[in-house]
Amino acid sequence: MSRGLIVVDVQNDFCEGGSVPVAGGARLATAIADLVERSAGGDYAYVVATRDHHIDPGTHFSDDPDFRDSFPVHCVVGEAGGEFHPGFAPVVTGGKVDAVFFKGAHSASKSGFEGFDAQGAPLADWLRARGVEDLDVVGIATDHCVRATALDAVAAGFRARVLLDYSVGVASDTTAAAVQDFHRAGVAVSGETPTR
Template sequence: MARALLVVDVQNDFTEGGALGVDGGAAVAERITVYLRRHADEYDLIVASRDWHHGDDDNGGHFAGPEGPDYVDTWPVHCVGGTPGADYHPDLDTSVVDVHVFKGRGRPDYSAFQASTEDGTTLPDLLADRRVTTVDVVGIATDHCVRASALDARAAGFDVAVYEDLVAGVDPERSARALAEISVAGGHVDRSDTDEGLASPGGAVL
């Protein structure tokens, strides 16, 4: 009965100053690093996902056209593969990440369960290969990709926990609803032990 940690989209474009920056994103990157330094050895697999969009097309309608983004289904250009915006935030220590997966390569993906490695191995296959039964989820954004990833993990039969102090959301009310939705689906909303010595991330859903 293996346990995995899924770090969702802690990227420059999703933190302060990025194309779709979330308030509290940088603080969440720092807190996840603290958590990893304390608990990485408790996981059988640590996976980090990234949006990795094409830069020469609209990624299946994900990037807005001339009419501009609606911030529901269409978005400004962000996380184009190979650009600084798609890089992990510098405060996220990725040295203990076992596998990196990429999503949104030409498609409007939100869930990390739609992601795959560079060689095409999907996240569900990775988890199955390691006989994972429990998935803990952290990252950005609570009301979008964290929500979608946690709900897909539950739908796939995993025991799921989201650490509410290790996520940051775009909209506080929508983020609170996302955490409630995960709970209704049978997931757990927990807190980590990273509070000691760290301030709560501004704008994050706690």
């Protein structure tokens, strides 16, 4: 049995200065990088990251977004907003992240479990092939893509835990609702509940 870490969408567009910024995203990018540096090969047998990777996601992009199902244009393939934040990117380029899973080319695809690596392997298959059974999930945003990834992890048969100290939500009410969803689904929760 081994434990893996999923780092969700620590990308420029989701941090301050991006097209869909989440307050605290830049600080979180550095904190997650520190977690990976301390834990890769120790607490975690494998570390993976997800990336929003949009080409034409249809109604997910909107000029009049509701910020639930539709958002301003973000994380477009080939643009700087879709790249990993500079606070996190060095652990990826430095080989501390074992694989990156791209999601949302032609759909919203909030969950990392809808993503594929560069060889076309889906996240669940990649993890199972390496004997991973337990997962910690961190990243941006607690009430959107972190939520979807953690819930899908449990649905796929993994034991999942969200580390709230290493996640940040868009809004306090939706973040609190996500934490309740975690409890109902059997996702463990660790850390303080952030206000945002």
